[in-house]
Amino acid sequence: MCIAIDDFGTGYSSLSYLKHLPVDTLKIDRSFVKDIDADDGAAITGAVIALGQQLNLDLLAEGVETQAQLEFLRARGCQYYQGFLRSPALAPEVLAQTYGLT
Numbered sequence: 001m002c003i004a005i006d007d008f009g010t011g012y013s014s015l016s017y018l019k020h021l022p023v024d025t026l027k028i029d030r031s032f033v034k035d036i037d038a039d040d041g042a043a044i045t046g047a048v049i050a051l052g053q054q055l056n057l058d059l060l061a062e063g064v065e066t067q068a069q070l071e072f073l074r075a076r077g078c079q080y081y082q083g084f085l086r087s088p089a090l091a092p093e094v095l096a097q098t099y100g101l102t
Contacts, residue, residue, distance in 0.1 A: 004060070009048055018055060026052045028078070030063025036072050049076045 004025035005017055009032060017023060028048050035041025045061075052059045061073050064083035073081060090098065 004058075007062070009044065018051075023055075023057060025058040025060055028059065028061045030061075030083070033061050033063045033069055033073070033083075034065070036069050042072070045072070046076055049073070049078050053077055 002024040003021055004027055005021075005023055006027045007029040008026045010029045026048065028045060032041055032045045032048065036045055049059055058080065059078045060080040060082065061069075061078050062082055064070050064073065064081040064085045066085060070081060070085055095101065
């Protein structure tokens with residue numbers, strides 16, 4: 001079983017989960033990704049990536065919309081991303097047809 005902490009760093013996604021749950025993946029909240037070009041956004045996102053690396057977790061950034069955001073994330077070791085840079089939201093039937101899931 002794999003466990004991912006969604007929207008890490010916001011709301012109910014507490015740091016204590018990293019200690020008490022067998023977590024495999026941190027999903028970096030899009031609110032941090034969208035502010036990567038600001039000093040505090042870059043610092044927070046970089047810190048989450050560094051934390052995940054120290055704990056040997058997979059890292060997935062949410063809400064990646066620009067090539068600059070993707071380059072920042074990749075340069076720091078974030079392995080996975082989702083967002084409009086990759087694909088706009090798709091209806092289930094379009095998703096299935098596009099990716100041969102039918």
